[in-house]
Amino acid sequence: MEKIIINQYKRPRLASPVLIGGLPGIGNVGKIAAEYLVEKLKMEKFADIYSQYLPPQVFIDDTGVVKLVRNTLYYKKLKGRSDLLVLVGDFQGTTQEGQYEMSYQILELARKLEVSMVYTLGGYSTGKIVEIPRVLGAVTDESLVKALTDSGVVFPKGEPGGGIVGSAGVMLGLGKELFSMQGACLMGETSGYFADPKGAKEVVKILVNLLSLEVDLSDLEERSKQIEQITEKMQEDVQGKVTQKDDLGYFG
């Protein structure tokens, strides 16, 4: 079989689309943010990606029906603004080769759809609970920094120290070097200890600003509050009455 099989069942005509990639990763921040956009913008599925670079696995839904693990692409036509493509998925490629190949082939498809700007979404692990997560940025071209800063993204020098590992980094890197695509990575701060809607909410806010989207954030706020209550409860349990909250360490 082909190492990557893209089953594209719709051929949307798009106007200057931007691609947003949100695959599983640190705190699942990117995945939660991207799936939230898909849901709230009622985006339309148009391609499934199967691959040997994904685990050999099916999931089972509540009716007993299996679903082969995959990445999926959605689109949304937006009047007067750039149209939107969103990449979500069950897994990132599980090997080094898989990381490169999957990013490359998705970028090839993006080029055919005339994408010229890519946003990759991810988490930035702080190792502790953060009250209000910042969104850190990285870009393919310095000229992009200003617009992102204006939208609330921060570019602290020397962070993230090790650069960006995985899909969120490789899509920008390959996009820049091999596809002449501009791109930015938006990393929501997260403790990294659990799937974290708080970091995701901040990332979605930035995207709403940048791309003039109309997205109701209330569900994500609700989920963030629930997580906050759980983590506060856990902190109290762990630390007794000590109220110091900024250095929880691993508790899960």
Add this chain to the structure above:
Amino acid sequence: MEKIIINQYKRPRLASPVLIGGLPGIGNVGKIAAEYLVEKLKMEKFADIYSQYLPPQVFIDDTGVVKLVRNTLYYKKLKGRSDLLVLVGDFQGTTQEGQYEMSYQILELARKLEVSMVYTLGGYSTGKIVEIPRVLGAVTDESLVKALTDSGVVFPKGEPGGGIVGSAGVMLGLGKELFSMQGACLMGETSGYFADPKGAKEVVKILVNLLSLEVDLSDLEERSKQIEQITEKMQEDVQGKVTQKDDLGYFG
């Protein structure tokens, strides 16, 4: 060499055949069940599959003759019913790529033989000894649930939680997405601590019902009883006279 070499030495003409896959896995339930069918139905071997995705190994029989590890396909023509294909083997593909490729190429061969329905057999690990193992099901299409339920298969919501990993899952997933084949996975409950004929017996019973097979189950019942006696003995040894049997934990 080709990564997978299928040596098909017979070309059976089959009437609406179903493919049953039973490779080694949890409790070897699928393998035991599939090999039992091959033996009791006196099925005919028609293809051997060698591969770089299998361990680099030969087995040695009692006469000193080596046998390269492989997967093997058998067939049986059955009057008035669907003909039968059974896949058995020494190993599943040992890598992620191997899992996908081997499943894909076996499905390709199955399509040439006009297979339109695939059953994959496996074990479902309960982590404890079960008196009467249930057979859990998963399907490629909700319309298949009723016939399976009528034959005794159960579809408990949220089980198996992580989906199905390995050949039993991938063959259904690829069959559905790339070959338009319907399929079902039958998972016999097993402690998972040893090769388990009890779970296999329940799986064979379901297949006998579903496919109107005539299979003498007495040998499998005999082997199940032997295993039961051994595990009861072990429980007594481990737990003294305590007769509580439903939570043995790991003893082997």
Add this chain to the structure above:
Amino acid sequence: MEKIIINQYKRPRLASPVLIGGLPGIGNVGKIAAEYLVEKLKMEKFADIYSQYLPPQVFIDDTGVVKLVRNTLYYKKLKGRSDLLVLVGDFQGTTQEGQYEMSYQILELARKLEVSMVYTLGGYSTGKIVEIPRVLGAVTDESLVKALTDSGVVFPKGEPGGGIVGSAGVMLGLGKELFSMQGACLMGETSGYFADPKGAKEVVKILVNLLSLEVDLSDLEERSKQIEQITEKMQEDVQGKVTQKDDLGYFG
């Protein structure tokens, strides 16, 4: 680059040649035996095999000159008997794929040279020091058992239990299934704790018998005695005056 590069710098014309494979493995028995034949029969090098399946490494000789790791083929024309090919090397293929591919390509070359019989040499780990190592056999065809037994090879039922893993097994398995070549594996018993000339000596003796070779065994006998003295010394040191020698366990 090609995954395997065979640099064949001579084209020997051979009469009904047999191929003997002796790569590193358990106790290095096969490698020691094969290299001994190459040396004592003054065999001629005719092909080097480089590969991505071997470690990315060069060795350095006493003059400071590097040598890329490799497998090497030697030949010897023998009047009135089968000509001889011997395969030796620094390493076996290091991955499952490498095991299959390297064996396959060497067999392809062997077929071009009209080889119809393959002997693979290896060690059989006993886990203890053996006074007089046996040579265990495995064959591609039951008809080969008698001649081997007559030459002193033993075929104990159920040994080796797990079959033969690695080059010594795969070359026979692929030779049989894909090249219609007959073959036998000769496994010299060895503790498995160190490079073992004793097991190798017994393997060479068998080959001398089987193939009517003229090989002076005195050097190998000398090296075996040296090893015996070292291990006896170690046993005394380890066990005090206890002279029981048959169950040393791991001491190295």
Add this chain to the structure above:
Amino acid sequence: MEKIIINQYKRPRLASPVLIGGLPGIGNVGKIAAEYLVEKLKMEKFADIYSQYLPPQVFIDDTGVVKLVRNTLYYKKLKGRSDLLVLVGDFQGTTQEGQYEMSYQILELARKLEVSMVYTLGGYSTGKIVEIPRVLGAVTDESLVKALTDSGVVFPKGEPGGGIVGSAGVMLGLGKELFSMQGACLMGETSGYFADPKGAKEVVKILVNLLSLEVDLSDLEERSKQIEQITEKMQEDVQGKVTQKDDLGYFG
């Protein structure tokens, strides 16, 4: 995508160029030495190499701009002497296959540029701090030993015992066997516990001698002194007032 993508954006015409390879490795000696040459000789970048054999990662510079990990080639035209090519990079190929493939394709490019001599730079781990690191050599041809010895390289018998593993070895090995290129490996002694400019300085000195380069060594001397001060401090801290310096063991 191609497994290795070489983006060559300049086509220098070179006179009998030599290639110097200095990728990350033991004590980063080779990388530090090669990057020092690039900087001090104001060498010109002419090709970037991206690959699936490198980690799926981007680095981020102080302006927030990402850079896909890579290897890079520089050149320098030198009047009256051999022109110079230098290979530097963020990583070596991370797999065995990657080690071979990347070395092979770089050698292919080198051949097109008419390179006939390759120097690979590396570290030789002594496991302790050395006052004045030696530079050990290994060559593809014995005739090269004299010129290297005259330049201060040493060829101690039996060192390095295990040969040379990784890019520094494979480039010589493949260069010799498949490209008829001569080559030498220069290994600066280093404790191996940290990035070590002292070993690198000695390697650069040798190259300056061998290739009649004009390179100001003062920066590297400065960095070596700093490292020396730090390690002396650490030794004092670790060992109290004990001044014995030649066997630090792992402290970092």
